[in-house]
Amino acid sequence: DARVTQTPRDKVTEMGQEVTMRCQPILGHNTVFWYRQTMMQGLELLAYFRNRAPLDDSGMPKDRFSAEMPDATLATLKIQPSEPRDSAVYFCASAVLQGRIAFFGQGTRLTVV
Amino acid sequence: GESVGLHLPTLSVQEGDNSIINCAYSNSASDYFIWYKQESGKGPQFIIDIRSNMDKRQGQRVTVLLNKTVKHLSLQIAATQPGDSAVYFCAENRDGGTSYGKLTFGQGTILTVHP
Incomplete structure (x- = not known):
């Protein structure tokens, strides 16, 4: 059963901490x-x-967010330092090269206190 | 203070009824559209897609209609079941360069199916 896997599912962190x-x-x-x-x-x-x-990271606050793909099986999204306004559910999705259907993971629920 | 957020359209139906969820899109250059279903605590799940050279496409219990003249998309669900209760999103994509595959999502519609 192919699926997009995201970790962690839930993350609670204090303001100022790094989140990956x-x-x-x-x-x-x-x-x-x-x-x-x-x-x-x-x-x-x-x-x-x-x-x-x-290809496009225009939707991302550049001063604190960074996204990378160290290899084809891993994508990371980092927030440093985290702020309460970053609290949200973050979804990763993937698609085949010429495909337009994005398949979503279950998300990471981030709470910054 | 008062919390402000998106006020999602809602649709309540009885089990067995047909449901119609509507979506207006803004980019006349969009040439591909997808409907997603999102259940509580889960990621969006693909339901059905349609290209701009079509005006109707049918799947299992679902039909998508596209009216490019008025930039309107609808999702019809036949014989709606309690398991269909979720938030439904339309998404659009415009072909060309780095935009390929980059989806822009609508705000969503909450569908509640009563047994």
Whole structure:
């Protein structure tokens, strides 16, 4: 059963701490997306990669957020330092190279206190 | 203070009824559309897609209609079941360069199915 795997599922951290969220895309999918979901803004695209290269990260606050793909099986999203306004559910999604259907993980619920 | 957030449209139906969820999109250059279903505590799940060269596509119990003239998309669910209760999102994509595969999501509609 192919699926996008995200860890951790839940994270509570104190303001100022570094947070790292991880994503394992579906095997063979070489497009990876990071979305953030909040009650205020809904689902927003933060960044996405194709063949591990960043294509668009215009939705991401550059001063504190960073997204990388160290290898084809791992994508990371880091927040340093975290702030209460970063509290949200962060979703990773993946798609095949020429595909437009993004398959989502279960999300990481981040709470910054 | 008062909390402010998205006020999602809601739709309540009885089990067995047909449901119609609507979505307006803004980008006339969008050429591909997807409907996702999101259950509580889960990620969005793909339901059905449609390309802009079509005006209707059917799946199992679901039909998507596309009206490009008025930039309107709808999802019809036949014989709605309690398990269909979720938030439904439409998403659009515009072909071309780095936009390929980059989805823009609508705000969502809450569907509640009463037994």
